[in-house]
Amino acid sequence: MARRPLPRILSSGSAQIARSREIARTAADSATDVLHPLITVSRGLRKLAASARARWAATPKERRGPTLLLVAACVLVVALMPYGPLLALVLLMGAAAWKGRERPVVKTGPDDAEIARLKGLYEALVPYFSVPDDPAPLFAHGGDWSGAFGEYAFDADGRLSRLRIAYPPYFTDGEPAARARIEQLLHAKSGRGREYRFDWDEEGNRLDLSVLPALPTTIAAQRFVTVPGETVLGFTDAEAVQRTVPVVSEDGTQDAPAVVWRTGPRSAEPHLLAVGRPGSGTTSLLRSITLQALPHGDVVIVDGGGTGEYACLTGRDGVLAVECGLPGALATLEWAAHETERRLIAANRARQAGQPAPEDTRRPLWILLDRPGVLGDLAAADGRPDPQELLQVPLRHGRAAQVTVVVAEQFDNADTLSEAVRTHTRARIVLGPAAPEEVAAVLGARPHTTPTPEVPAGRGYARLGTGPVLRLQVPATPDPYDEATSETHRRAVLELLPERRAVTAPPAPTTPPVIMVKAPDALTVTDTVSLATTTVETVPAASTEPAPAPRAEADPGPAPFQTPVPAEG
Secondary structure, eight states: OOOOOOOHHHHSHHHHHHHHHHHHHHHHHHHHHHTHHHHHHHHHHHHHHHHHHHHHHHSOGGGHHHHHHHHHHHHHHHHHSTTHHHHHHHHHHHHHHHHTSOOOOOOOSOOHHHHHHHHHHHHHHTTTSOOTTOSSOSSOTTOOGGGTEEEEEEOTTSOEEEEEEEOOTTSOTTSHHHHHHHHHHHHHHHOTTSEEEEEEETTTTEEEEEEEOOOOOOBBSOOOSOOTTEEEEEEOOTTTOSOEEEEEETTEEEEEEEEEEEOSTTOSOOOEEEEEOTTSSHHHHHHHHHHHHTTTSEEEEEESSOSOTTGGGTTBTTEEEEEOSHHHHHHHHHHHHHHHHHHHHHHHHHHHTTOOOOHHHHSOEEEEEEOHHHHHHHHHHHTOOOGGGGGHHHHHHTTTTTEEEEEEEEGGGGGGSOHHHHHHOOEEEEESSOOHHHHHHHHSSOOSBOOOSOOOTTEEEEEETTSOOEEEEOOBOOOTTOTTSOHHHHHHHHHHSOOBOOOOOOOOOSSOOEEEEOOOTTOOSOEEEEOSOSOOOOOOOOOOSOOOOOOSSOOSSSGGGSOOOOOOO
């Protein structure tokens, strides 16, 4: 049986209804746009009337009569003024339009997802901030989280970016272990992969959690605005230090907060120790320190790794030696110890004579030792003394002799550092990813932030003496001879390198020297003896001149630091 078609009015009714709804909606939008000023003024008049009614209700009864009289007098004055009613009407419409304008909706509280996150964090803190004997616990299962969390903020992803926590007074906030448990819990519950800062207020029983932005990595090696005796180790947070230096980065010129290390006779931290993992940037740190030290002093570099990372400094003005092998390293460090003693003796004699210290004792001398553990293993295998033993004199008396020692080592060989290095290096730096316990073992204090598992090269922590632990980003100072170095960084490092010293060979003698030998009394003639040798070594006289500096190239033995043996006649 064939189906009969529906009536036309029923088949086309839904389309007509939809079209009618669209026409009505368009007309309503058009009317709203046209009547928007009138709607705004009406809303404003309604708000002004409600405000006037509330003000009248709040006025005491004994003051209502004088208020009515004052209003009537104002209306009369306006009515008698030329164009007074028109001006009053314009002012009223303007006030109504301003009062009735649409304002953006201000979020006054957390949404459901944020409330759930705060509740979960509150419940997680209950076992740590509550005891069974507390009659009115601030933290309790199923309690009110709003009484414990004072201020909070969320980022665009719905994760906590700032939180203030009020904890009970009996919590042991003076114990580092108790603090570490709370910080680890907040780090896990607030979201991993970010760096958090924890500020403990023991007096007010408050803990402030905040998310720190990443330190900029766009600052490369350059000539920083410092005075002699100051070295920029890197850059940190703006609120952590009180000094900024102008720098040029990829984003332009700006004032960056810098971690400045002061050396010299009045320094409380005359020597530096840097510890990190492979690829963390300790070698770049030593290169940065070298480039800043060369304009005002002399530098001696001992590369224990022997990777040639300091080849760009070989033969430069101010670079006395760049040693990679064990014999040259031992000879260089032995010379540095003798030079420190000579400076102390010369300065002491000058003070006793009432004269200023000699000029050669006031020029800073920097001793940079990279990876001494490797050299120590080689020395032990060869039956030679550990190179770190030769650092005892520069470490102990370097501050008075204008000698600064910088040692860089990896975490794997940190236990091979000598007692003198551990004792006298009061400026400490940790670079690369490290656990809080490892950072505390090197710096002597735990950082106030949570280390992230992945950090760029040159990122870490610094502590000068007994000061606070600061976040640090070392300026990019790569090896300019490395093929992986960008052209911008290569050019920045090469521009800071001093000129190379001109090396001239001594002229060769044209004729062998002739020595006149006096014959014994039995002979009556003078014989002339021609020597086939071209050089004759003599014993130098005692002098107070500075010890000769080591050669910049690799030396197979301690020849430059030994007194030549006189020739036999």
